[in-house]
Amino acid sequence: MSRNLTERLKKLHHQADWVGVREVKETLRNCIARNGKIEQNTMTIDHGLMVEVLVDGQFAYCGTSDTSTQALQTACDRAVLLARHMSSRKIFPFTPDHRPLAVGEYHAPAEILLNKATAGDVAGLLIDATQKMKLSDKIVNCMAHALLSEKESTLVSSTGSHIHQVFSSVASIMSATAQDGSEIQTRSTGVPCHQGGLEFLDRAVIEREAERVGRESLELLTAEQCPTGVYDLVLAPDQLYLQVHESIGHPLELDRILGDERNYAGWSFVQASDFGKLQYGSPLLNVVFDPTLMSEYASYAFDDTGLPATRQYLIKDGILLRGIGGIDSQKRLALPGVACSRASSWNRPPIDRMANINIEPGDTSFNEMISGVERGIYMTTNTSWSIDDYRNKFQFGCEYARLIENGKLTKVLRNPNYRGTTKTFWHNLKKVGDASTFEIWGSPGCGKGEPNQGITVGHAVPACLFGDIEVFGGSL
């Protein structure tokens, strides 16, 4: 990383009304073990600069993996020219006020630094995990995968902004595939992902989880097919987080509401006039944008335009209050938003992204939730997801389910799926789990934007109960 990016920016010759430079360096380890052997070990060292300029009310960008002084000047010149060429057809007249001055630091807490483990240490742990999973000859494939990232980002501007943020994060997945004749079932841990260090690759936890997915993959081989019908549905946090992501997070993004994403990721059924009015779900639903929750995957202190990140209610008591949009979308829509303009790396401009979108815990324990259900299904661990471009009609599949009969969890069910429409679904929210059911999840690769960007998001949610949901199983 540059020793003094501000000095480098000051030395640039330019005729822009405002200039920002964002330097990003990420070191990413990707390690996969399969069936007791190493499958892949890769390290990626990605380093580059993005220059952002404002000329005649138009922002333009130039990113380069050449971090030299000459390349920085060239990038600045090209961005200025590009802004000038595009400004006659700008979508909004931006001013330097749209990049307010900000100075600050963020360090993601890591108890055990990632560099304390060698490639061999990580590989060894994952190889052992795949061996723990193999509880029977019926388990035909065992996989363990870890993703360890250290990322440093510096943002400086011609108006004196200086933001330095350091992130350390760990994501993993383990899965066991069992086969008996023509029946094949896969059970996994989902993808636990956190900001932090090697404490999130704890050997005892990994081994316990490895055994569990092995055992549950075998249970699924003999499980009954998930029934078809309308049921009460209890979703575990490792499924509900994605339901939140797809049917609350994305539709609330202001760039979708503005139509920027219409040609790729899609639009939203939410309209600008809905904020402050729309009853999005049952009064039990409270959703926050919270980049401050310790160890959640997408925590930070400033977004990539320099806005300080704070916790905000998006939905309170079921009413839609605020959208997920950074400063550019806020100005274009004249609506409040959150600090969420983020870029996947140095080679993409920032766009509206989710960061951490969480459901606040309620007051129902897991046992109370189940005991209140006469005829229902409890589903865990997402395996399939699909939703339309307005974020209305969704369908999800899970790995593992249990039948709920007269207030008790009974038989294991395979191939559980459910479908519905967003607002009806959230209006059918009947119970919200208490803090003991609250879990931190997220995803390493939420995709949107043109050009495309995959980015980390965090979702911390409790278990929740929904009434009258259309449930079904696999093909017969």
Added chain:
Amino acid sequence: MNHDVRQQQKEELKALGKALFHDLKAHESMTLTYSGEKSLFIRINQTKVCQASHIDQGFVSMDFISHNCHTETTFSITGQLTEDLKRAWEALGNCRNECKTLPEDPYIVLPEEGESSDENHYGKLAPEDKLADILLKPAEPCDLAGLYAAGILMRASMNSKGQFHWFSTENFYFDYSLYTSSQKAIKATYAGSEWDDEKYTASLQEAKRRLEILEQHPRKLTPGKYRVYLAPPAAAEFLNLLTWSGLSEQSLRQGQSPLKKLSEGEMKLSPLFSLDEDFHLGLIPRFNEFGEISPLKISLIKEGELASLLVNKRTAQEYSLTSNAANISETPRSVKVQPGNLKESSILSRLGTGVYISNLHYLNWSDLQNGRATGMTRYGCFWVEEGKIVSPIQDMRFDETLYNVFGDCLEDLGEKAELIPHIFSYGEQSLGGTSVPGMLLNNFTFTL
């Protein structure tokens, strides 16, 4: 000038490789893979410029083997040899250190001597200073959203046994959609290597013509089984899902293939359906991460039966098979579906009463083992009665098996295939495309 940029990059890589390979010990070997681009992206909304960016990037992946240990370090490069050598030595140091701690890799693929290749495609892009007008003026007064991407894409592979492959291309695409006041949309893509105002205007005219039909009130369909026509972009969406893991030997062996029942002969696809990996399309390099050159054509599905799966060298080692020069992920890079007999002019009459589906969206497996997938209709989809378009439809969710779509329900394929370019740009612009005709289906299941 563009010629110089590419030559310069190619020579720099050769010099980088030479220095690194020279430093290798007897028990070490190396393959370097390069991917770089000089891209311009212009993002449009409401027929105005939303975001514009130049991206100049290059990445080298160093695949390193020491004795029987194997690791890989990827690093961004600048194009300046002195700086890149510094980064490369660091990467080599990292690889050597990692190999000291890693266990042996039983399926190691050693670099081999082999033929080298050098393939370059040249284009003529629209000038940046006039681009905003070139793209937007002919679209007015329509509401247009989209992405214009243009530039030079480069790929290379070289190894310590002296092999060197180079591929470069210069092209553009304008992937866009036009909207009615009630926000129904038509999607179109104008792509190529030489910008032509007339061709672009023709693409816009056709999209505008189709947009008019969308102005009518959309019909709400009830779930159930329908006759449908999947236009080529919709058929390509289904194929992308199928080919993501469906034609991979390793995913079949690991229990993750939607085509398991086809491979075991338990299920069949339609004799009308044949699918090849076909590099005659010339969109993407034939060399893979191991430096192998793929055959020009591999028959994957022939008349409804599995002809072969994609096998890379690593999978070949693990299961004692022969590689067919598949890439590391065993996904086809240049898919071509054989056309059928459905004439362009008789699509609606052959469809009769049913749904004309222009695009599909957000496909995912709802039951992988049985090849069942769900997804949504998107953009211009129409209700057709007795061969005439009646109205647009409200978007519908489907849930249907590939054994129906490419099997029992397949009545015919279009007589002309359309080339659908791969326009993903996660991390970098993708190369390649899918050549696919439209598909006429009966009993297609909508569920929501």
